[in-house]
Structure formats: structure tokens, C-alpha cells
Amino acid sequence: MCGIIGIVGNRPVADRLVDGLKRMEYRGYDSAGVCTLHDGELVRRRAEGKLNNLVEELERADAPGTTGIAHTRWATHGAPVTKNAHPHATPAVALVHNGIIENFKELRDELRAEGRSFESETDTETVVHLISREIEKGSLPQEAVKNVLPRLRGAFALAIAFRDYPDMLIGARLGSPLVVGQGEGEMYLGSDALALAPLTQQIAYLEEGDWVVITNDTAIVRDVEGNEVEREFRNSGASASAIEKGNYRHFMQKEIFEQPTVVAQTLRSYLRQGEQQVALPQMDFDISEIDRITLVACGTSYYAGLVAKYWFEQFARVPVDIDFASEFRYREPVLPKGGLALFISQSGETADTLAALRHCREQGQVIAAVVNVPTSSMAREADLLLPTHAGPEIGVASTKAFTCQLAVLAALAAHFAVKKGLLTREEEAEIVEHLLEAPACLNAALDHDDDIAAMAHLIAPARDVLYLGRGADFPLALEGALKLKEISYIHAEGYASGEMKHGPIALIDEDVPVIVLAPSGPLFEKTVSNMQEVQARGGKVVLISDAEGIAEAGEDCMATIQMPKVHPLIAPLVYAVPVQLLAYHVAVAKGTDVDQPRNLAKSVTVE
Ligand code: M6R
Numbered sequence: 169m170c171g172i173i174g175i176v177g178n179r180p181v182a183d184r185l186v187d188g189l190k191r192m193e194y195r196g197y198d199s200a201g202v203c204t205l206h207d208g209e210l211v212r213r214r215a216e217g218k219l220n221n222l223v224e225e226l227e228r229a230d231a232p233g234t235t236g237i238a239h240t241r242w243a244t245h246g247a248p249v250t251k252n253a254h255p256h257a258t259p260a261v262a263l264v265h266n267g268i269i270e271n272f273k274e275l276r277d278e279l280r281a282e283g284r285s286f287e288s289e290t291d292t293e294t295v296v297h298l299i300s301r302e303i304e305k306g307s308l309p310q311e312a313v314k315n316v317l318p319r320l321r322g323a324f325a326l327a328i329a330f331r332d333y334p335d336m337l338i339g340a341r342l343g344s345p346l347v348v349g350q351g352e353g354e355m356y357l358g359s360d361a362l363a364l365a366p367l368t369q370q371i372a373y374l375e376e377g378d379w380v381v382i383t384n385d386t387a388i389v390r391d392v393e394g395n396e397v398e399r400e401f402r403n404s405g406a407s408a409s410a411i412e413k414g415n416y417r418h419f420m421q422k423e424i425f426e427q428p429t430v431v432a433q434t435l436r437s438y439l440r441q442g443e444q445q446v447a448l449p450q451m452d453f454d455i456s457e458i459d460r461i462t463l464v465a466c467g468t469s470y471y472a473g474l475v476a477k478y479w480f481e482q483f484a485r486v487p488v489d490i491d492f493a494s495e496f497r498y499r500e501p502v503l504p505k506g507g508l509a510l511f512i513s514q515s516g517e518t519a520d521t522l523a524a525l526r527h528c529r530e531q532g533q534v535i536a537a538v539v540n541v542p543t544s545s546m547a548r549e550a551d552l553l554l555p556t557h558a559g560p561e562i563g564v565a566s567t568k569a570f571t572c573q574l575a576v577l578a579a580l581a582a583h584f585a586v587k588k589g590l591l592t593r594e595e596e597a598e599i600v601e602h603l604l605e606a607p608a609c610l611n612a613a614l615d616h617d618d619d620i621a622a623m624a625h626l627i628a629p630a631r632d633v634l635y636l637g638r639g640a641d642f643p644l645a646l647e648g649a650l651k652l653k654e655i656s657y658i659h660a661e662g663y664a665s666g667e668m669k670h671g672p673i674a675l676i677d678e679d680v681p682v683i684v685l686a687p688s689g690p691l692f693e694k695t696v697s698n699m700q701e702v703q704a705r706g707g708k709v710v711l712i713s714d715a716e717g718i719a720e721a722g723e724d725c726m727a728t729i730q731m732p733k734v735h736p737l738i739a740p741l742v743y744a745v746p747v748q749l750l751a752y753h754v755a756v757a758k759g760t761d762v763d764q765p766r767n768l769a770k771s772v773t774v775e
Pocket residue numbers: 466467468469470512513514515516517518521564565566567650651654770771772
């Protein structure tokens with residue numbers, strides 16, 4: 169999604185603005201721009217496509233000045249072309265925006281009726297005109313912003329520059345994140361702490377409805393009512409090196425290989441190793457009284473939730489409803505008071521999930537959130553925060569966040585069961601033991617990287633690929649298909665293996681590879697029968713299983729990928745690795761942009 173950076177500096181800012189944009193490239197974008205204040209003018213440079221194009225534009229015509237704003241745009245209203253790139257400007261005001269102004273049509277009509285003309289197709293341009301109109305009427309920038317913000321419906325993070333006030337910027341947020349950074353004689357605005365990491369670690373997080381006026385050495389924050397409020401600067405801990413690739417070719421590859429470490433790190437805060445017990449954060453509600461869970465998430469986080477549904481129902485015997493966040497509110501779910509609503513999100517900012525969370529709060533649900541970014545909106549708004557400790561995830565395709573989510577959810581399911589009196593001490597100890605085996609098993613799975621790379625050429629030419637799994641491995645089939653689609657642009661679908669015969673089997677021919685996830689164990693025989701139904705119709709199968717499974721069923725397969733033998737509880741964590749690696753190597757073989765696949769954004773902050 170769009171990335172914002174603003175600097176009120178004591179030395180030229182253009183290069184540093186572009187550097188900040190580079191650090192937000194991972195969010196996904198299709199055009200970029202900067203605007204600086206210089207010699208009583210707003211100096212604006214914009215370019216469509218990759219940041220290099222903006223850099224070239226700045227080489228042709230520089231942007232001097234010590235104050236400026238910059239933006240990477242992920243198109244919502246209007247094509248990804250230069251005229252729609254931010255900053256949008258009038259002669260007196262320039263601004264950048266992340267979010268959507270839902271009532272922009274009505275605002276634009278109002279402004280057009282006054283004779284104002286628009287140069288872009290964006291919703292954002294209406295905001296710049298509204299603020300300019302106030303300035304033209306003689307308002308100070310602060311008054312202008314204060315008058316305009318209540319007129320905007322939707323979501324926004326804004327950074328606004330004023331031609332006649334070269335040592336000041338105004339930022340505002342509602343529904344989209346914005347932080348303020350404090351440097352040495354400089355002040356910054358940014359979409360996140362990572363964007364500002366090389367400039368400062370001192371970060372204040374704006375709350376919903378806040379707006380802030382920054383100068384070189386002041387940041388005055390006002391809340392939605394216009395009252396001056398304190399938002400403390402804290403050390404963000406965001407290190408500049410956290411978003412470097414090290415020796416890896418891609419962030420996604422680095423993040424796949426980080427999984428043993430970050431899953432171990434995550435488990436450490438949810439398990440008491442010595443006592444073989446699960447240990448969750450203090451809860452100010454009685455979990456044993458919860459008799460229903462509503463799980464809501466998007467994308468990969470939703471698939472983590474689907475796996476967790478199996479665990480909650482199996483261990484804690486509590487019914488689980490699960491929805492895509494974008495659908496949730498629209499089916500008017502029944503939410504009896506006191507139910508637990510559990511949200512899963514890497515970013516903690518996904519607009520659909522956040523809207524669902526707020527809806528559940530209004531309906532009297534207890535709100536729990538499994539979130540990777542501890543300073544995010546969801547983390548702040550939850551009654552119970554269950555952090556994953558995956559560290560910054562930069563690759564658009566989520567990998568390590570997923571396995572860390574599974575680790576937290578497995579611990580939560582076990583805790584729930586213990587509190588409901590459904591697990592004996594021995595059973596709890598056994599679960600803890602299996603979870604603690606996960607990091608070593610993930611390492612063993614990663615050992616097969618070369619084998620998977622060597623077989624990627626079998627999948628790369630395919631137009632369609634199917635993934636099959638049963639039980640808690642079915643969500644893994646969905647996740648495998650999503651990974652492949654996202655980064656290699658091959659059409660892929662995941663199916664419950666037993667569901668094939670009810671329709672999808674009609675798709676089978678020798679050009680449609682079928683990836684079967686089948687760890688040996690209670691469900692193995694059934695999955696293999698479904699696999700054989702595929703093979704009997706000429707289907708080419710890649711079997712992902714352990715040595716035992718491959719010995720039993722691997723003979724007629726196009727290829728096999730061997731995994732370590734694991735307990736069924738941790739199979740979804742371990743089998744995530746081969747599906748991630750397969751998607752990764754197929755994408756590399758196809759030469760696609762692995763870390764920033766087309767059309768996608770890392771954190772989707774619009775509904
Ligand atoms: O930040 P979130 O976990 O809320 O994001 C949800 C989805 O947008 C995300 O998982 C998306 O599907 C990924 N690109 C999957 O790899």
C-alpha cells in the first residue's frame with residue numbers, strides 16, 4: 169500500500185526522501201513522487217513504475233530544499249500513471265495520502281462547481297483542493313487542516329506541505345497508520361518506523377483522528393476534538409539492518425530460512441519449557457467460559473486461522489466460525505455477548521480485518537489479536553494481544569509470519585483446553601514437547617531446498633496447478649496455491665483432497681501438475697487414494713511426504729519432496745516450508761519479481 173515520508177530537515181532532503189521510499193518499496197507500489205519546498209515554490213517530481221524512474225527524473229531536474237514529502241502509490245482510483253502519482257498539488261499546497269476518501273465524488277463535484285479543475289483521477293486531489301480553498305480564504309495551515317479533516321469520509325494518512333510555510337509539515341491519520349520521528353534538529357513523518365529507521369529510532373505513534381504540526385524541533389499533536397495531546401516518543405527498536413537481504417537473493421528466501429529461529433523465538437514466549445506447560449499472557453477474562461470463537465483474517469493469515477480451527481475444535485472442543493474479513497460484516501454474523509473474536513494479521517493494519525475487529529467490539533465480543541507488528545492498530549485495540557515474534561516481514565508473500573501465527577495459535581488452543589479441563593498435565597506436556605520439536609523439524613525441511621530448486625522446472629511451464637491436502641493440511645494446500653499464484657502468476661487452486669471427485673477432477677490432464685501434501689499418519693491412506701484417482705486419469709503428481717509415505721506411495725509420482733517425520737500437530741508448520749520453497753523456486757525460474765509481485769501490496773490498508 170502507499171508509503172509516506174516527510175522531513176522538516178536542516179539539510180537537503182530529496183535523497184533522504186527517496187531513500188525512505190526505497191525502504192517502503194516492500195509495501196507494494198506502482199508510481200512515486202516527491203515535493204520539496206524551495207525558494208517560495210513547491211518543487212514536484214513524479215514518475216510511474218519503479219523508484220529508479222523517479223531517481224532518473226530527479227537526475228534530470230533536482231528538487232532542492234530542506235523540507236519535503238514523498239510517496240509510493242498503490243493505485244486505487246485512477247491508473248498507475250504519472251498524472252495520478254502523488255504528491256498532488258495546487259500552487260500553494262501539496263500532499264501525499266494513503267487510504268481512500270470515500271466521499272471524494274461529492275467533494276469533487278462541490279469543488280468543480282466553484283470552477284476548480286482537477287488534473288488527476290484520484291480521490292486524493294480533492295483533499296488538496298479543499299485545503300487550498302481554506303488557505304485562499306486566509307486560513308492558517310492549522311486552521312485549514314482542522315476545517316477540512318471532518319469533511320473526509322474513509323481512511324487516510326496525510327502529509328501536507330505549504331508553499332508559504334517552508335519549515336513546517338502537517339500530518340493526519342484516520343484508519344491508516346502514520347508515525348512521527350524525532351531527529352537531531354529534524355522532525356519526520358512516516359508510514360511506519362521502518363521507513364524512518366536510518367533517520368531516527370525515536371518514534372511517536374499517532375492515534376486515530378490525530379493530526380500533528382511538525383517543525384525542526386517541535387511536534388504538536390491534536391486529537392480528533394482539536395485538543396492538544398501528548399504522544400510519547402519511544403525507541404522503536406526498528407533497526408535499519410532488519411530490512412536488508414544479507415546474503416540472500418530475495419527477502420522471501422531470507423524469511424523462509426529465518427523460520428526455525430523466529431518460530432523458536434515465538435514459542436519461547438508461549439511455552440514454559442522446564443515445566444512443559446503452555447504460558448499465555450495474563451487475560452482479564454475467564455477463557456474457560458468462552459463457548460464460541462469467531463476467527464477473522466485475510467489471505468495467508470486466514471489460512472493460519474483455518475488450521476487453528478482444527479486445533480481449537482480438537483483440543484478445546486469449542487466451535488469455531490471463521491470468515492474472510494472482507495466478507496465477515498456483510499453476512500451479519502450472530503455474535504452472542506461474551507464470545508471471543510480472534511483476529512490474525514501480520515501487519516495489524518489490514519483494513520478489512522481492522523474493520524471486522526471494530527465491528528466485533530461494538531457487538532460486545534472479547535477481542536484477541538495474533539499480530540506481528542506490536543505497535544499496529546490491531547495490537548493496540550485488542551483486549552488480548554498475542555504477538556508473533558517473526559520480526560519485520562518484507563517479502564509481499566507471507567512466510568515466517570504464517571508459521572509464527574501457527575505456533576501462537578497451537579499454544580492458545582492447548583491453553584484453552586487446559587483451562588477447560590480437557591487436557592491432563594501429561595497431555596499438555598506432550599503437546600509442548602511436540603511444539604518444541606518444530607524448529608528442528610523446520611530446519612530439516614529447509615535441508616531439502618536444493619531438491620526443491622532442482623524440480624521447479626517441472627512446475628514452471630504449467631498454466632494451472634492443483635494442491636491437495638486433508639484435515640489440517642487442507643489449509644496448507646490453499647496456502648501453497650496462494651503462494652504460487654502470488655509470486656509466479658501461475659493459476660493454482662487448493663482443494664480438500666476428498667473433494668476432488670466432486671468436480672475438480674475434471675480438470676486433470678497431463679499438463680496440470682497436482683501437488684499432494686500427505687504426511688504419513690492417520691489421514692495418509694485416504695489422501696493417497698485421492699492421489700491415485702488423479703494418477704489414474706493421467707495426472708502428474710508431486711508428493712510431499714516423509715520417507716515412510718514416499719516409500720509407500722511415491723513410486724508413480726512425477727516427483728517427490730521428502731519431509732522429516734513429524735507429529736500431526738506440527739505438520740502444518742513443517743509442510744509450510746516445501747510449499748513456500750516450491751513457489752519461490754518456480755518464481756525464480758520464471759524470472760518474476762519475487763519480493764514485489766505485480767499488483768500486490770504488503771499491507772492492504774484499504775477495504
Ligand atoms: O497483514 P495481514 O496478515 O493482515 O495480511 C493479510 C493478507 O493481505 C496477506 O496474508 C496476503 O494474503 C499475503 N500477500 C499472502 O502471502
